[in-house]
Amino acid sequence: MTATREHLSQAIINAGRFLYGRGWSPATSSNYSARLTSAEVLLTVSGKHKGELGMDDLLAVDMAGQSLEEGKTPSAETLLHTQLYRWKPEIGAVLHTHSVNATVLSRLCLSDSLVFADYELQKAFRGITTHESQVEVPVFDNDQDIVRLAARVQPWLDSHPDCVGYLIRGHGLYTWGQGMQDTLRQIEAFEFLFECELKMRALQAR
Numbered sequence: 001m002t003a004t005r006e007h008l009s010q011a012i013i014n015a016g017r018f019l020y021g022r023g024w025s026p027a028t029s030s031n032y033s034a035r036l037t038s039a040e041v042l043l044t045v046s047g048k049h050k051g052e053l054g055m056d057d058l059l060a061v062d063m064a065g066q067s068l069e070e071g072k073t074p075s076a077e078t079l080l081h082t083q084l085y086r087w088k089p090e091i092g093a094v095l096h097t098h099s100v101n102a103t104v105l106s107r108l109c110l111s112d113s114l115v116f117a118d119y120e121l122q123k124a125f126r127g128i129t130t131h132e133s134q135v136e137v138p139v140f141d142n143d144q145d146i147v148r149l150a151a152r153v154q155p156w157l158d159s160h161p162d163c164v165g166y167l168i169r170g171h172g173l174y175t176w177g178q179g180m181q182d183t184l185r186q187i188e189a190f191e192f193l194f195e196c197e198l199k200m201r202a203l204q205a206r
């Protein structure tokens with residue numbers, strides 16, 4: 001195993017323990033990846049418990065999402081990862097989670113996107129320097145056909161080069177960053193904003 005692969009594998013395993021511990025990757029849900037080279041991505045295999053990942057629970061895929069390792073099945077959502085690495089060469093890690101708050105908020109949102117504004121924590125996202133900004137998060141309808149879902153995500157990415165993440169309705173969150181630490185910070189920031197938004201809505205409904 002190369003030093004890069006070993007290092008990235010450990011980063012993914014650690015991320016899984018953290019995200020499962022926070023309750024954001026329950027019941028084998030979620031998938032995680034990191035860029036190995038310009039042509040290959042290290043990704044979780046399908047169906048494993050994400051709090052108990054081992055070195056063997058990761059595999060390399062090419063940028064078309066094809067497995068490069070016999071006997072291992074890549075995540076069912078591989079294409080949603082590889083499309084992000086193809087979209088921006090600076091992306092080094094992608095995390096997909098299934099928190100309760102992401103699931104509930106995405107179901108409450110009847111429009112095509114959520115907009116966060118006036119939260120100081122927006123500055124946790126790459127490129128944002130003030131609360132006086134807007135973070136728009138698109139919400140795509142869920143689809144078991146991942147090719148079709150990826151095809152609906154792509155035009156949004158192409159027309160929103162500053163997009164920092166998206167929700168899939170009733171399903172979960174995708175976000176990305178230059179490295180695993182950036183991406184974990186964005187997951188935490190999203191989860192904070194989702195919880196604030198749900199609390200605000202609950203109080204306003206009284």
Ligand SMILES: CSC[C@@H](O)[C@@H](O)C(=O)COP(=O)(O)O
Nearest residue numbers: 028029030031046047048075076
């Ligand atoms: C346990 S249900 C969640 C899955 O359907 C899927 O959405 C998911 O996130 C994990 O799929 P996986 O194939 O293990 O990467």
Ligand SMILES: [Zn+2]
Nearest residue numbers: 029030096172
């Ligand atoms: Zn999922």
